[in-house]
Amino acid sequence: MGVLLEVIELHKSFGGVTAVDGVSFDLQEGHLLAMIGPNGAGKSTCFNLINGQLRPDRGKIRILGKDITGMKPRHVWRLGVGRTFQVASTFLSMTVVENVQMVFISSHRKLNSMTKKVSNLYRDEAMELLKLVGVEEQWDRPCGILAYGDLKRVELAMALANNPKLLLMDEPTAGMGLKERLKLMELTARIAKDRNIGVLFTEHDMDVVFSHADFIIVLNYGKLIARGTPTEVRDNEEVKEIYLGSCATGT
Template sequence: MTLLAVDRLTKRFGGVLAAKDVSFALNVGEMLAIIGPNGAGKSTTFNMVGGQLRPDGGRVTLAGQDVTGLPPRQVCRLGVGRTFQVAQTFLSFTVLGNVQMALIAHHRQTRRLLANAAAMHREAALALLDRVGMAAQAARPVGELAYGDVKRVELAIALAAAPRLLLMDEPTAGMAPAERAALMALVAGIARQEGIGVLFTEHDMDAVFAHADRILVLVRGEIIARGTPEEVRADPEVQRVYLGHSGTRAAARARRAADG
């Protein structure tokens, strides 16, 4: 079942065509990766879907509703969660407090903050933290955590909005290899169990080949290839302009991991 449909998205910055007629669909419970070299148009496409950029042409549809050009807050209200390349959290708040704040915002209860914020949505927040493996650290300030754990807290914050679609911008950036694998496995499990579509950009080809159901390859603002990880890895043009031998090695590692 199609959750997100992107049709011929186009964006110019002056004389630079950053995205040209970008079209794709994302299904419920699917992990779709957008990859490509620096300057390929990944972030531009990603930000048009999330509302940070208004496209010059094209259309974005979420569960049949046209969301083209809506601001990020409205997009979020329609069931879109997001994580960022640099984790967005309140470092001085506790892990639990961060997720409670997200739930309070989701339920539009910010006017009640001064009265009893510490008691609001406590059980729901703890359940989300348990879902991402962070319940044991609920009382710790986020600023004391290892960066991999901060990214898990950010994931819980995104899930607090009960998203149908999760946008993840470089989710493993700044993380150690073992942390990257664990986070992406967690996201993939949540996506499939809860029917959340995940659109992510990523430079770590190990994460892409191990966890994406399908991949889009962007070069100079245009999609040059799309398909399963195996299809993309075997594409001669993708090999020539982007993956090279690194894609072959990453795919081999992904297969070994899948085989146990």
């Protein structure tokens, strides 16, 4: 198994406030890496740096040995990085299957094609992915009227359509019920193992994290304070401090 993602000494500050402070970690193919930490720990910033939406002040990001620091999101995506958002982001005026078809069209570089109709393009491939994530029955419904949990699954299908090597999932289960959360993460884990995809995700729900992550990194005030297997992290004093401490103050 090779190293998929390397993050080296990442720094980012906004107007004097340091959001990410010298974070380094890496991720192997086929592993699920959870990034946890209290609110404002710099998780989302970290995500947006890796994804290319933000430019780091310092530090490097490599994917499969290729330096992607400062690349635009759409170029990062072409290297094989799928992404889902904290608030599900799909094309609301399109049907479920069309959303996935769009990704296929983009990965085949047919975005500017003016000859064929979309309805005939990559429909079968898209349907297969919908089946995989379990929303195939909803294929012809507009995304605008889908239940939130289903929308999250559609996002997953969209992220998978590019045959990614790496999935970036920002709170993939936010806004879902407990049962659904576990189911979705189970599904994600299975797909990741099957396809040898590395997954980096953030999550609030510790049940989800500890039952599915292979490794965990913990951020606090922009700094990486712990990393390791779930058991290692569970036993880490500093982590306990943060989580217990914050519980103690009642938030």
